[in-house]
Amino acid sequence: MDHKKKVAERFDWSLTLILFLLFLVSCMAIYSGQTSGQYGETNFLIQQIFWYVVGAIIIGVVMYFDSDQLKRLSWFLYGFGILLLLILAVAPVTELTPRINGAQSWFQLPIGSIQPSEFMKVFLIIALSKVVQSHNEKYLNKTLETDLMLLLKIGLVTGLPIALVMMQPDLGTSLVMLAIMTGVIFVSGISWKIITAIYGLGIALAGVILYFVIWAPQVLEKYLNVKSYQFDRIYSWLKPEEHAAGYHLSNSLKAIGSGQLTGKGLGDRQVYIPESHTDFIFSVIGEEYGFLGGSIVIGLFFLLIYHLTKTALETTDAFNTYICVGIISMITFHVFQNIGMTIQVLPITGIPLPFISYGGSSLMGNMFAMGLVYSIHYHHRSYMFSSKQTYTETKVREHNF
Numbered sequence: 001m002d003h004k005k006k007v008a009e010r011f012d013w014s015l016t017l018i019l020f021l022l023f024l025v026s027c028m029a030i031y032s033g034q035t036s037g038q039y040g041e042t043n044f045l046i047q048q049i050f051w052y053v054v055g056a057i058i059i060g061v062v063m064y065f066d067s068d069q070l071k072r073l074s075w076f077l078y079g080f081g082i083l084l085l086l087i088l089a090v091a092p093v094t095e096l097t098p099r100i101n102g103a104q105s106w107f108q109l110p111i112g113s114i115q116p117s118e119f120m121k122v123f124l125i126i127a128l129s130k131v132v133q134s135h136n137e138k139y140l141n142k143t144l145e146t147d148l149m150l151l152l153k154i155g156l157v158t159g160l161p162i163a164l165v166m167m168q169p170d171l172g173t174s175l176v177m178l179a180i181m182t183g184v185i186f187v188s189g190i191s192w193k194i195i196t197a198i199y200g201l202g203i204a205l206a207g208v209i210l211y212f213v214i215w216a217p218q219v220l221e222k223y224l225n226v227k228s229y230q231f232d233r234i235y236s237w238l239k240p241e242e243h244a245a246g247y248h249l250s251n252s253l254k255a256i257g258s259g260q261l262t263g264k265g266l267g268d269r270q271v272y273i274p275e276s277h278t279d280f281i282f283s284v285i286g287e288e289y290g291f292l293g294g295s296i297v298i299g300l301f302f303l304l305i306y307h308l309t310k311t312a313l314e315t316t317d318a319f320n321t322y323i324c325v326g327i328i329s330m331i332t333f334h335v336f337q338n339i340g341m342t343i344q345v346l347p348i349t350g351i352p353l354p355f356i357s358y359g360g361s362s363l364m365g366n367m368f369a370m371g372l373v374y375s376i377h378y379h380h381r382s383y384m385f386s387s388k389q390t391y392t393e394t395k396v397r398e399h400n401f
Helices: 002-010 013-036 044-063 067-090 116-138 144-166 171-186 192-215 217-223 228-238 244-259 281-314 318-342 360-380 391-400
Strands: 107-109 112-114
Touching (some): 002 360, 013 044, 013 281, 112 360, 116 144, 116 318, 144 192, 171 192, 192 228, 228 244, 244 318, 281 360
Antiparallel strands (some): 107 112
């Protein structure tokens, strides 16, 4: 009985409550989103519940792996993910590896379509955490050389899966991996002078390219051999009413705007949006539950991010801290990008809303990530200034924070 009590005390009940609330939101939104008639009699709600059950099993399995076991498995998981992406890169279009919406990103299995890149994001988080933790334990005295060495390691580990994902092509997932890498770099202990210089240069370069895309596309066509139609996503984002590709965004703005403060109510949708149960699920929420409903959903994600941040600060293992930061970066980017694209703040990239949009691979990947958080809470729950901290962990934490 005492053992059961200890297990119950080590279990992360707060995270369970947050995930359960997101599950309820997902069920209500998908129930309404699937009524568009685009997919006939397919019941995505039942399928989403099934994937949630599978995700709960994944959490139960991952939770019992402690940090030492995850460190030993890190390169095996990373290699397995790379292998799956390589198979997709070289495989012909078949029933097993179909091309869907212009991308060859899935394996078509009896249980449904499985997208390896969704799992690769979590494998990448584990691998980067291992790289940074091992590097910081080896080089306690930081120099410009050691910082650049760590930056190179992180870049190589991240660059390989990004290159394979871009071959599918899948820009959205590639951007998520970049966000994960950025989050880990920020807490890795690398000098902020290096980080500021590199990211400042990257932002400036992106700004220059965006300027030419909008105001002088002929320059890019002449010197970089790109075609104007390749920028349609940018043009449809800025002026959706003038481009066919902006149809989704125009209707999304109409749906969310028509929801006003309290929404039209469950099932009372009037604006048709293709893929409303997946990428544009927030448009359904905005139309049916209005500003208040959308704010509640955003509030749930803030609670989730707060809980992940709290877990990252409480653990005494640097490896676990990096895992939490990677997950925070992944979830935060997903939420900002998905909601941002539905309200014209960001371009459309096809990134789902975590735990709410329909999608087996996306949900299982996110539940895998949550399993890591459950594991940290279950095996390594302690306070920030615990006497159990090792000298190395203390030095790493001091350097990072």
